[in-house]
Amino acid sequence: ELFSYDFPAVAFPYPSMTVFNGSGGMEFPMMVNDGSTSSHAAAVGLTSHEIAHTYFPFYMGINEKKYAWMDEGFAVMLPFDLQEKLAEGIEPRTRNTQNYQSDAGNEMEMPLMIPSNLLRGNSYRLASYRRPGCAYDILRETLGKEKFDNALREYMNRWNGKHPIPYDFYYSFNDYLKEDLSWFWKPWFFEHGYPDLGIKDLKIERGKIKVLIEKVGKLPIPISLNIKFDDDSDLIIYKPADAWKNGNDEIWIEAETLKKIKTIELGNTKIPDVNMRNNRLNFN
Secondary structure (H helix, E strand, C coil), rough: CHHHHCCCCCCCCCCEEEEEEEEEEECCCEEEEEEECCCCHHHHHHHHHHHHHHHHHHEEEECCCCCHHHHHHHHHHHCCCCCCCCHCCCCHHHHHHHHHHHCCCCCCCCCCCCCCCCCHHHHHHHHHHHHHHHHHHHHHHHHHHHHHHHHHHHHCCCCCCCCCHHHHHHHHHHHHCCCCCCCHHHHHHHCCCCCCEEEEEEECCCCEEEEEEEEEECCCCCCEEEEECCCCCCEEEEHHHHHCCCCCEEEEEEECCCCCEEEEEEEECCCCCCCHHCCCCECC
């Protein structure tokens, strides 16, 4: 019901779905094989992931062996909202972000456009599940729920029962939105790179604070800056990932305040960042 009417809001194509207790986790048309789980939240996560495969790759004939991120990545991201509703405290976005950033940028991480059948082990899991799951969710947050959801439904409608390749995904979004999203597609899907923002400079003037944020890594990610004051109040300044769409590597963030600052912290648990050592300033 949530898949049909909430997100992606595409009518579930089968009259019923059978989930049986087997081993591991594997999707089939109208059927899911779930291994035993240790908690209700884990059962919700596993089952919703496998059922999400009904859309990717089955509703659309995706070649999951060649481009696993076209189905596994969406099966990671598609149930995020559903999982948060059905299993309180599961925090799927935080979990996937942490899993991705723990290995992002190391020598085993390959660009997503490298065919999945050439990857093994952690390289496969990073490219098929973790990085694309983050990429889709960041793009949805950047475009806004309505724009992203409508573009996704248009892509699904155009390619239902057909066999899209990655370029069909990119061009469907670009064409429907009348926007060139290459600033996002290129670094996230075609190139080596990792997510990393850092605080590069700070200026405090009369009633104003200015923080220079540097995009150290290549991937465009959102900016979330939390300024905490001595009275334990805080100010959060947020900018979506399109703050980097013009190819800039630095952005000044400004705020007006007369309060005494305790800490300045960059990022949050839902934004991947491989190096947190350049994300915090303390004022003691």
